[in-house]
Amino acid sequence: MTKEWGPLAGLIGEWEGEGGLDHAFKHSKEIVFDTTFREKTSFKPFGPVDNGSQSLFGLDYKSAMWRDDEADPFHTEVGYWLWDAATGEVMKGFVVPRGISVLAGGTTTADATSFTMHAAVGDPRYAIGENTYLAANASSRTYDVTITVGDGVFTYDQTTMLVMKEFAEPFPHTDKHTLRRVG
Numbered sequence: 161m162t163k164e165w166g167p168l169a170g171l172i173g174e175w176e177g178e179g180g181l182d183h184a185f186k187h188s189k190e191i192v193f194d195t196t197f198r199e200k201t202s203f204k205p206f207g208p209v210d211n212g213s214q215s216l217f218g219l220d221y222k223s224a225m226w227r228d229d230e231a232d233p234f235h236t237e238v239g240y241w242l243w244d245a246a247t248g249e250v251m252k253g254f255v256v257p258r259g260i261s262v263l264a265g266g267t268t269t270a271d272a273t274s275f276t277m278h279a280a281v282g283d284p285r286y287a288i289g290e291n292t293y294l295a296a297n298a299s300s301r302t303y304d305v306t307i308t309v310g311d312g313v314f315t316y317d318q319t320t321m322l323v324m325k326e327f328a329e330p331f332p333h334t335d336k337h338t339l340r341r342v343g
């Protein structure tokens with residue numbers, strides 16, 4: 161029944177986790193810092209979306225991450241994940257409310273349980289957009305994510321390469337988490 165969503169079918173639902181790990185430069189302490197976090201993520205199916213002869217099936221995506229018992233999330237993402245069965249393209253289009261938009265993409269098979277997506281500044285298809293401040297001070301150059309879907313669990317492992325004024329070399333800002341299905 162959900163075969164139209166290809167490798168995204170196993171993500172449909174509500175997810176939670178408490179063991180997320182973020183690696184970033186923390187301005188308040190001026191150090192590279194590993195933050196553990198909890199997360200709620202939801203994927204709601206829609207489709208088809210037709211572009212001429214193209215037919216996409218997708219997931220409406222919302223995600224939020226909290227530190228410890230803080231009331232407000234310290235990171236959120238909203239967007240759409242998409243599957244094009246004709247080309248085998250899987251896509252994650254999302255916005256980070258720092259003023260960053262990403263359309264990451266990759267190719268895989270309909271029955272894949274693990275797949276990767278990539279975006280880079282200036283790529284003609286899978287690109288990153290960012291505001292003027294970030295372009296000058298903390299620019300997201302590439303984004304890579306690996307998704308693995310299991311029975312009632314899914315994992316993401318992602319790296320955003322940042323060119324930051326604090327570092328001579330590009331800095332890998334990483335996040336990983338395993339979430340369990342709660343609905």
Ligand code: HEM
Pocket residue numbers: 182184185186187188195197225234235256258260262294297298299300303320322324333335336
């Ligand atoms: C689970 C996902 C993510 C979490 C939990 C997270 C968390 C964080 C944290 C804690 C910081 C440090 C802020 C500070 O203390 O100064 C940060 C910085 C940053 N993040 Fe993320 N992040 C995530 C994903 C992303 C993604 C996907 C992108 C871009 C595609 C991104 C772009 C940035 C940028 C550009 C900064 C630097 C801001 C600055 O230095 O002024 N993050 N993030």
